[in-house]
Amino acid sequence: MALEHCRVVLVEPHYPGNLGAAARVMANMGLRELVLVRPVADPADARARQMSTHGEAILERAHIVADLGAAVADCVLVAGTSARAGGLYRQQTVAGPDEVASLLVAELVHDRPVALVFGAEPSGLDNAAITRCHRLIRIPTGPEYPALNLAQAVAICLYELRRAWDRRQPCLPAPPELAPADFKLQEHLYGELRTALEAIHFLYGPKGDSLMHALRHLLGRARLSEMEAKLLLGLARQIRWYVDHHHSDDPL
Amino acid sequence: MALEHCRVVLVEPHYPGNLGAAARVMANMGLRELVLVRPVADPADARARQMSTHGEAILERAHIVADLGAAVADCVLVAGTSARAGGLYRQQTVAGPDEVASLLVAELVHDRPVALVFGAEPSGLDNAAITRCHRLIRIPTGPEYPALNLAQAVAICLYELRRAWDRRQPCLPAPPELAPADFKLQEHLYGELRTALEAIHFLYGPKGDSLMHALRHLLGRARLSEMEAKLLLGLARQIRWYVDHHHSDDPL
16 A cells, blocks of 8 residues: 555654654554654663554564665655744745645655654754755644644644545546656755855855755755756756866956 | 633543643643543653643643543533444444534634543443544544554644634634533433433333434434523423323223
8 A cells, every 4th residue: 555655754762652652653544664763762662562552563663774864765755843933944835734744645646655754852853854854844733832742743644644645536647757856866966056056155154054955945845856856966067067167267 | 712611531541641641732732621530540640740741730730520421511512532433323423533623613712611532541432421422533544453542642633623723713603592502401301301212112122222322413413502402301301291190091
């Protein structure tokens, strides 16, 4: 079943009970792939097993990786959760779990891997992780205390994913003509682009990160095809070629 | 704030961690009234407090009652959750959390108290409790393992309640002309009705409970006004009066 191709990624989870409860609700909703990035909690902990109930097999098979990039390298859409408000890092592409679930299902029906990413308790995803997400999810809460328990945030997102899956169109639209760029190719592009834009001093100093983040999200929102990503990669390389061949000619 | 008038009722909760996590997500979503019916877990347990975080005050103020009826006596709408499928007790009025949340908010905007009721881990609400709910909620899951963790079920229902609250109409429709019958009056009516229908042998033997359940849900769905409830109460009394005055005249 293609819903299984949605991976749940927990970044630095601290509490074994949350690992178990996340695995349980994955079993409830029909998901299987759990990836733990630098987990602080041990998935073999007794409390994790106790909370996992019928999700114990998911917990046992969980992949442990050192970096978010490794967890989502093959994914065409990576959605992260964030309760924190304000700042450049979440002005863009923040949506409710229902809206993002529909986008994820639109990829899942074509058997393309996607990921839902959750940050550590209690701080959530840091800016370095947030900037790598194509979409950010904000779960609506009251204003006074927006920070949800990790396992409950997972439950709410997977509930919406299940709903979106259950109401998906049985008559699928034709796959788009061009294959989407996967996360790994996109990261490669952003790395090359950053180097190129630094070489022409478009990016420099303390504003560099913010500008790069804005570019990433603009391109992320556009959902680049593989061909488009390669086109932009060519552009980045051309900029560097130009700089390399003209720098010494500068009349300084 | 009127969203606070939605009470969360946990029937016989077994695990302190679930009490705490339920209180926390209530704080997240802007609710305050927690009622525990015959709790097995102690709300003062260290694990409950730990899981409650900013919901600790809600946990401390939780009311403990001996009976579901006492928990929801003044409520005009009582919604219970049920994962169990099949059987008469949940053929009727089962809906998703989104649909029921809209119904609850429609009362809350008029400051009328309502309740969300959750059963014990792992069995859920029993038939005696289910028959007293005006609406049943089924949270969509995969088919293999539908039984959600209690605190995650609470999170999903309160998420939908919060969403329904946030999108409520700022321009409210006029309150209905007639005040709705509260739970206590409805229970009184059902008790009188049952006695009356037993007196005329409409209800008897093993099918009695099922028929009474069907009647309750038919009337529950109609959302009786106080005046209508009193009208039916008068009918029930009239049946008994008739039986009392004609029974001895029966040509047996």
